[in-house]
Amino acid sequence: MQNEPVRVLLADDDEDDRLFFKEAFDEIKIKTSVNLVNNGVELMKYLTQKSTQLPHILFLDLNMPLKSGMDCLLEIKNIEHLKNIPVAIYSTSASEEDIEETFVQGANIYIKKPSDFRTLRKVLEEVITINWQYHTSGLIRENFLLSI
Amino acid sequence: MNLRTIIRSSYILKSIFVISVFILIFISGVSYKHSTALSESPELLNKSYNIQIQLEKLLSNVKDAETGQRGFIITGDSAFLHPYYSAHASVQRSFIVLKHLTADHQKQQANLDSLVHLINLRFNYLDISLKTASVLPVNKDQLEKNMYRGENIMNKIRFQIDIMNELETGYFKDHQEKYSHELYFTPIITFIILFFSLVIFIVSFIKINNDLFVLKKSNEELLIKTESIKHAEVIGEFCITLWDMDSNSISYSDNLYRLLGCEPQSFEPTIENFLQFVHPDDRNIVKTGAEKAIQESKTYARFYRIIRKDGELRYFRSIGKFISDDNNKSKTHIGIIKDITQMHLINIKLEEKNRELEQSISELESFNRVASHDLQEPLRKIQTFISRISEKESLTMSEAGMEYFEKILTSVNQMRTLIDDLLLFSRTYKAEKVFETTDLNLLLENALQELSQEIEEKNAAFTTVQLPVINVIPFQILQLFTNLISNSLKYCKPGIAPVIRIDCEIVMPNGYPALEMNNQTRYYKISITDNGLGFEQKYAESIFLLFHRLHNKTEYPGSGIGLSICKKIVENHNGFITAEGKPDIGSVFTFFLPE
Incomplete structure (x- = not known):
């Protein structure tokens, strides 16, 4: 993993958000390969392709047309070879219901999209440096919502 | 007066009746005794008189025999002997009569026996004298001797008869005395009894009269009540059904027929006939309802539709109750059927x-x-x-x-x-109200934690007391603390470090009109006091309104929503929030939460 870039996948329907996401990773020192998909349907299609190399971490927007992030999360957790991918919820809102539901359905972390680019960079950097193997085993509700 | 008193008084009347019967029987017994005593008296007198006559007769018979014998002895003419012979038979007859008359007196019987003996002895001497005189020559000495002896016995007979007469007179006198004694008491007893009976009769009469009056009055009341129930049925669009479970007979009040659009009592009151009017889809409700009621001795409210005679659809509701008499024997079901169409349509x-x-x-x-x-x-x-x-x-x-x-x-x-x-x-409005027993101290601590940056910046000082553990919606109370404290921090006087005090006490709802409406006995009164800018008391109400602001936006940024949220949160907890302010001195925000 030292030499190999961290494979990051983002599913978000908003073009600007995808842009910020990509730019933020470009400015991070850690070597990453960022993949972007435009909605839930595309995401599931991408993940279930045989040729796809699975991401190390998946960033999932909740509010997407056709197939919402919640639907994707449910599907992923029900597919044997996908259910171990760490999922970071990446959403504009941080309503109690959304946080509660995604936590119950097995998401690993909840990120409220920051309104400041510097913060965004910091958040994303922190998320990809988390040792997920360790983090997943001790998932606690209190730490679920990432606060910077 | 009510029926129960009448029932009680009927018991009294019954006992009076029984007592009266006994008294009458007693009176009859006493009267009978007295009248027998009265009728016995002349009989007794008659008897005594008869005995005396018979005794006289006996004496005269003996005398007749003696006279006849003497005549014969002197003249030698046997014609003088007639009375002598007949005397024997007469004496015997008198004896039998006397024996019979004195049967109930032992002493008199004994006297009679000795009299018989004496008379027989006398006759014996007479016989001997007669024999002596008829043998010639007459032995004069012997004759005289016999005659003297005879005379002697004759004296004894007279004496004996006198004794018997006296005894008889004595008996009669005793009886007479006893009789007059009884006669003296009879009228007194009779009078007492009569008086007593009269009292009883008068009391009974008054009692019966009273009861009759009460009955009449109750009857009138009953009549009025029955009439008013009938009117109530018409006004209230309901009717009463009675179902005697013993005889399985049903009676419907007139208004049921009216509610069904029929003439009163125009069909026989049976469940089957009633079912004809029930909407076919709802017949089962009524039928099973009746069966279930019998099985469980309990009626449940039932709703069903009725198609009236004129075809109009109405909505009915029926409910009932089983009542039984005091002995729990006979059971009746009282049912109320109500036309709820109007209400039902309004409800819809x-x-x-x-x-x-x-x-x-x-x-x-x-x-x-x-x-x-x-x-x-x-x-x-x-x-x-x-x-x-x-x-x-x-x-x-x-x-x-x-x-x-x-x-x-x-x-x-x-x-x-x-x-x-x-x-x-909007979230506090929608609010999934999940109440949890929560330590308010922890919530306050979390709120202070959230505001730690501002607290540090402004160098604010806090004094807090121990807060209770109560049933609240935790995240909302946290929000409440955060909003109120952040308000105090925001509106502090420039250059003066905020001093914020949090107090808590238990209060009764008396004196707080907003709390008295709820049925809660005790409240926690929690107040947050600061030394900030304060406000004019006239704004105390309006600051809780949505988007209402007292300060310029550029000076004190804010949305004007924070206190509205506080108000909503406290209301969600059935509590109440107030504010008190003095310009340039500070403000106190107080909220009440039920215990």
Whole structure:
């Protein structure tokens, strides 16, 4: 993993958000390969392709047309070879219901999209440096919502 | 007076009747005894007289025999012997009569026996004298001797008869005395009894008369009540059914027929006949209801439709109760059937309105949520782009440009606060009210933690007391503490470090009109006092209104929603919040939470 870039996948329907996401990773020192998909349907299609190399971490927007992030999360957790991918919820809102539901359905972390680019960079950097193997085993509700 | 008194008085009347019967029987017994005593008296007199006569007769017979014998002895003519011979038979007859008459007196019988003996002896001497005189020559000495002896016995006979006469007179006298004694008491006893009976009769009469009066009055009342029930049935559109479970007979009040659109009592009151009017789809409800009622001895409210005789559809509700007499023997079912059509139609309308209302509320909520959410998205992007530009292009931009950029950023930030608060406010409204037993001390600590940056900046000092552990919606109370304390921090006097005090005490709802409405006995009164800017007391109510602000936006940024949220949260907990302020001295925010 030292030499190999961290494979990051983002599913978000908003073009600007995808842009910020990509730019933020470009400015991070850690070597990453960022993949972007435009909605839930595309995401599931991408993940279930045989040729796809699975991401190390998946960033999932909740509010997407056709197939919402919640639907994707449910599907992923029900597919044997996908259910171990760490999922970071990446959403504009941080309503109690959304946080509660995604936590119950097995998401690993909840990120409220920051309104400041510097913060965004910091958040994303922190998320990809988390040792997920360790983090997943001790998932606690209190730490679920990432606060910077 | 009521029926129970009459029933009790009927018992009294019954006992009076029994007592009277006994008294009458007693009176009859006494009278009978007295009348027998009265009728015995002359009989007894007659008897005594008879005995005396017979005794005289006996004596005269003996004398006759003696006279005859003497005549014969002197003259020698046997014609003188006739009375002598007949005397024997007469004496015997008298004896038999006397024996019979004195049968109930032993002493007199003994006397009679000795009299018989004496008379027989006398006759014996007479015989001997007669024999002596008829043998010639007459032995004069012997004759004289016999005659003297005879005379002697004759004297004894007289004496004996005198004794018997006296005894008889004595008996009669005794009896007479006893009789007159009894006669003396008879009228007194009779009078007492008569008086007593009269009293009883008068008492009974008064009692019966009274009861009759009460009965008449009760009857009148009953009549009025029956009439008023009939009218009530018509006015209230209900009717009463009675179902005697023993005889399985049913009676329907007139109004049932009217409710069904029929003439009163125009068909036989049976369940089958009633079912004819029930909507075919609902017949089972009525039928099984009746069966279930019999099985369980309990009636449940039932709703069903009725098709009246004229074809009009009505909605009925019936309910009933089993009642049994004191001995729990005979059972009757009283049923009330009510025409609830009007109410039902209103209810349906109300339900429709309610549904519409609920729908519009939920639409409004989702609108609120979507609007807030979707508004945030572009704002966030504007903010990100601004941060991007100010980071990358700061060197190439003019000073004025940078200043404008700062102003854009301030406006955008304000907009975000507004949207965030609106979202929060709508959430407190919608509020999934999950109450949990929570330690308020922990919530306060968390609130202070959240505000730690500001507290540090302003160098604020806190004094707190021990807070209770109560049943609340935790995140809402946390919000409440956060909002109130952040308010105190925000509106502090420039240059003076805020001093904030949190107090708590238990109070009764008396004296707080807003609390008296709830059925809660005790409240926690928690107050947050600061030394900040305060406010005019006239604004104490209006500061809780949505978007209401007392200060300039540029001086004190805010949305004007925070205190509205506080008010809503406290109301969600069935509590109540007030504010008190003095300009330049400080303000006190007090909220009450039920224990």
